[in-house]
Amino acid sequence: MPLNEEFSNQVVLPDLLAPIEVQEFEDLEQKYKLVKQISAAILLILAFIGFFLFVYFSSGDIPIKVLIGVPLIFVVLFVLKLTLVILGFPKKGYLLREQDISYRSGLLIYKLTTIPFNRIQHVEVSQNIIEKGFGLSRVNVFTAGGSVSDLSIPGLLPEKAHKIESFLLLKVSKHE
Numbered sequence: 390m391p392l393n394e395e396f397s398n399q400v401v402l403p404d405l406l407a408p409i410e411v412q413e414f415e416d417l418e419q420k421y422k423l424v425k426q427i428s429a430a431i432l433l434i435l436a437f438i439g440f441f442l443f444v445y446f447s448s449g450d451i452p453i454k455v456l457i458g459v460p461l462i463f464v465v466l467f468v469l470k471l472t473l474v475i476l477g478f479p480k481k482g483y484l485l486r487e488q489d490i491s492y493r494s495g496l497l498i499y500k501l502t503t504i505p506f507n508r509i510q511h512v513e514v515s516q517n518i519i520e521k522g523f524g525l526s527r528v529n530v531f532t533a534g535g536s537v538s539d540l541s542i543p544g545l546l547p548e549k550a551h552k553i554e555s556f557l558l559l560k561v562s563k564h565e
Contacts, residue, residue: 421544
C-alpha cells in the first residue's frame with residue numbers, strides 16, 4: 390500500500406448489516422432428496438447384511454431379544470433418517486453474492502457456511518455413483534483453512550455445477 394494513501398478502518402455496527410438469512414437462497418434439485426433416501430436405504434441394507442452375517446457365523450446361541458431388537462433398532466434409525474431427510478431438505482440451499490458463497494443446511498442442527506472468494510484455493514465438480522445415476526453433481530470449494538472451512542454444495546444439475554465452478558474460478562482469479 391503506498392504511503393500517501395489514507396488508511397481507514399471504520400467501525401461497522403452489526404445492527405446495520407443486512408442479515409444473510411433474508412436473502413433468497415437457491416434450492417437444491419428435488420432429485421437430491423431421493424438420492425439421500427436411497428443412500429439411507431443402502432445403509433440399512435448393509436446393516437442388515439452385516440447383522441445376518443454376524444448371526445450366521447456366531448458360534449453361540451443369540452438371545453431372541455437381540456435377534457429381534459437389533460433389526461428393530463435398524464428400522465427405527467432408518468425411519469428417523471428418512472424423516473430428517475424429508476423435513477430437512479427444504480432448509481438446504483446455496484447463495485452466491487458479489488464477494489462470497491454460502492451454503493445452509495440442517496433441521497435439528499442448523500449450519501450456515503459462508504466463504505469469501507479471497508479464501509478459496511480450489512474448486513471442483515464431482516459426483517458419487519448414486520448422484521451420477523440421477524444426473525446430479527456437487528461443487529466442492531476448498532479453502533486455506535482446511536476441511537473444517539471447506540464447503541460442498543450437493544444436488545445440482547451438472548450444467549449448473551459447472552457454471553458455479555466457472556464463476557468461482559473467475560472470482561478467485563480476480564482476487565489473486
